[in-house]
Amino acid sequence: xxxxxxxxxxxxxxxxxxxxxxxxxxxxxxxxxxxxxxxxxxxxxxxxxxxxxxxxxxxxxxxxxxxxxxxxxxxxxxxxxxxxxxxxxxxxxxxxxxxxxxxxxxxxxxxxxxxxxxxxxxxxxxxxxxxxxxxxxxxxxxxxxxxxxxxxxxxxxxxxxxxxxxxxxxxxxxxxxxxxxxxxxxxxxxxxxxxxxxxxxxxxxxxxxxxxxxxxxxxxxxxxxxxxxxxxxxxxxxxxxxxxxxxxxxxxxxxxxxxxxxxxxxxxxxxxx
Amino acid sequence: xxxxxxxxxxxxxxxxxxxxxxxxxxxxxxxxxxxxxxxxxxxxxxxxxxxxxxxxxxxxxxxxxxxxxxxxxxxxxxxxxxxxxxxxxxxxxxxxxxxxxxxxxxxxxxxxxxxxxxxxxxxxxxxxxxxxxxxxxxxxxxxxxxxxxxxxxxxxxxxxxxxxxxxxxxxxxxxxxxxxxxxxxxxxxxxxxxxxxxxxxxxxxxxxxxxxxxxxxxxxxxxxxxxxxxxxxxxxxxxxxxxxxxxxxxxxxxxxxxxxxxxxxxxxxxxxxxxxxxxxxxxxxxxxxxxxxxxxxxxxxxxxxxxxxxxxx
Numbered sequence: 001x002x003x004x005x006x007x008x009x010x011x012x013x014x015x016x017x018x019x020x021x022x023x024x025x026x027x028x029x030x031x032x033x034x035x036x037x038x039x040x041x042x043x044x045x046x047x048x049x050x051x052x053x054x055x056x057x058x059x060x061x062x063x064x065x066x067x068x069x070x071x072x073x074x075x076x077x078x079x080x081x082x083x084x085x086x087x088x089x090x091x092x093x094x095x096x097x098x099x100x101x102x103x104x105x106x107x108x109x110x111x112x113x114x115x116x117x118x119x120x121x122x123x124x125x126x127x128x129x130x131x132x133x134x135x136x137x138x139x140x141x142x143x144x145x146x147x148x149x150x151x152x153x154x155x156x157x158x159x160x161x162x163x164x165x166x167x168x169x170x171x172x173x174x175x176x177x178x179x180x181x182x183x184x185x186x187x188x189x190x191x192x193x194x195x196x197x198x199x200x201x202x203x204x205x206x207x208x209x210x211x212x213x214x215x216x217x218x219x220x221x222x223x224x225x226x227x228x229x230x231x232x233x234x235x236x237x238x239x240x241x242x243x244x245x246x247x248x249x250x251x252x253x254x255x256x257x258x259x260x261x262x263x264x265x266x267x268x269x270x271x272x273x
Numbered sequence: 274x275x276x277x278x279x280x281x282x283x284x285x286x287x288x289x290x291x292x293x294x295x296x297x298x299x300x301x302x303x304x305x306x307x308x309x310x311x312x313x314x315x316x317x318x319x320x321x322x323x324x325x326x327x328x329x330x331x332x333x334x335x336x337x338x339x340x341x342x343x344x345x346x347x348x349x350x351x352x353x354x355x356x357x358x359x360x361x362x363x364x365x366x367x368x369x370x371x372x373x374x375x376x377x378x379x380x381x382x383x384x385x386x387x388x389x390x391x392x393x394x395x396x397x398x399x400x401x402x403x404x405x406x407x408x409x410x411x412x413x414x415x416x417x418x419x420x421x422x423x424x425x426x427x428x429x430x431x432x433x434x435x436x437x438x439x440x441x442x443x444x445x446x447x448x449x450x451x452x453x454x455x456x457x458x459x460x461x462x463x464x465x466x467x468x469x470x471x472x473x474x475x476x477x478x479x480x481x482x483x484x485x486x487x488x489x490x491x492x493x494x495x496x497x498x499x500x501x502x503x504x505x506x507x508x509x510x511x512x513x514x515x516x517x518x519x520x521x522x523x524x525x526x527x528x529x530x531x532x533x534x535x536x537x538x539x540x541x542x543x544x545x546x547x548x549x550x551x552x553x554x555x556x557x558x559x560x561x562x563x564x565x566x567x568x569x570x571x572x573x574x575x576x577x578x579x580x581x582x583x584x585x586x
Contacts, residue, residue, distance in 0.1 A: 145314050208406065
């Protein structure tokens with residue numbers, strides 16, 4: 001029996017948090033449509049008295065298009081690798097009776113706890129030795145590898161929910177593991193596959209550490225590094241800088257609009273289960 | 274951490290599978306299905322984990338091959354005041370982060386799990402910072418808190434001279450605030466998921482016993498969120514100890530070395546001073562400290578004994 005007495009304190013708290021999150025985002029958006037002079041005159045809190053989109057076009061003049069393209073290449077490749085490797089892995093984790101496989105699952109659980117910082121020196125060493133330094137491939141490979149544990153965890157959780165009866169029915173029909181995978185497991189875990197795609201895309205899109213240490217030239221910069229660069233080089237031009245920040249978020253917000261459920265489930269799956 | 278739960282459930286699953294006739298083994302996938310992912314992951318995560326140990330005993334400047342130097346890196350680090358200070362700072366920032374973020378995430382998460390009107394719309398906004406990269410968040414706040422052009426200049430009654438980045442306290446406060454702004458939504462989401470899973474019967478029983486809203490929260494919701502809380506705190510600890518991009522963009526470890534936390538010190542040693550041996554040693558130390566603290570949290574909280582939240586049902 002839920003009562004529907006309004007909880008005023010909770011309501012006020014919720015509004016307060018809304019302000020804490022919403023206000024900075026509003027200030028950011030308002031700043032980006034002002035001229036530099038207008039912003040300098042009014043400061044961040046006053047309503048804008050000028051309107052311009054020059055800050056956005058300015059970001060593209062500074063090479064934002066190139067960074068956008070590089071980030072897209074990294075993100076698509078990472079998602080492709082994850083989608084190629086994780087479904088068979090999760091299938092084996094859930095269905096295989098091999099002791100090796102349960103060992104592998106523990107390995108991935110251990111991997112969940114390895115922070116990327118812990119291994120950046122050796123990864124820099126490996127990538128340099130492999131001749132992939134300052135090459136997007138060198139960014140893609142470790143980024144994808146570090147997405148695997150979480151994605152394996154999420155997807156094996158989803159595949160575990162497929163009822164054993166279905167497997168048994170297919171086994172009686174004499175289906176091979178590959179057929180079970182293609183005709184039963186994949187179709188029934190479509191939601192989970194969407195989740196890991198969105199999740200690994202978000203990680204790749206927002207990745208900073210691997211690009212920072214593994215690339216150097218302008219032609220291999222991704223958006224996050226571009227932002228970092230804008231900040232150190234054009235830190236005074238706050239409207240221009242924030243326009244670049246907004247641009248970096250637009251694709252993520254679009255994905256969020258279309259795949260909110262998949263994303264939230266994935267994020268909950270990280271810790272909530 | 275949820276990993277423990279999952280490992281345990283995987284183990285029971287396999288035991289069950291061996292006992293029951295199930296399907297014939299023929300229709301089960303073999304280890305080969307897991308092999309490609311395992312090799313790939315091993316190459317980029319597990320091999321480096323071994324390599325970091327090896328590299329910590331070498332001197333390497335990024336060119337040529339690493340040279341064995343024994344304990345030299347470790348001895349230098351033990352004498353490095355910045356290094357020792359950075360460990361304290363990391364622990365301080367992590368502790369402050371946990372103390373600020375836990376109560377707020379808990380309240381927001383429990384609120385968002387309830388039946389309020391407009392909740393869906395509100396929680397969509399609540400969780401926006403989740404989508405932003407640490408880079409975008411840091412650049413945004415660096416701009417908003419800029420001493421000359423940002424908010425502090427407009428509110429001297431609140432910020433004094435306005436240069437938050439110029440004092441140790443100010444810089445630490447900024448890092449804690451920005452970290453909370455960014456990560457509270459994530460932890461709130463963990464609590465939201467857990468709060469939704471609390472069986473309604475428990476509330477009904479409490480209601481029958483005449484428990485008010487606060488008593489219900491205190492005696493039903495909180496105990497039921499125990500596992501979520503441990504998961505969340507462990508993630509905060511590991512995340513806090515390895516915070517790096519935020520520091521790089523917001524304070525660059527300054528003023529002076531006042532916010533040079535261990536992860537940032539490692540980056541400076543390895544990738545700015547090209548002393549990769551020392552960088553590897555710090556990285557190794559970081560992994561060990563993060564693991565030990567996580568284990569302590571899990572042990573102290575009794576999570577490893579898998580105390581069930583279903584007690585009392």
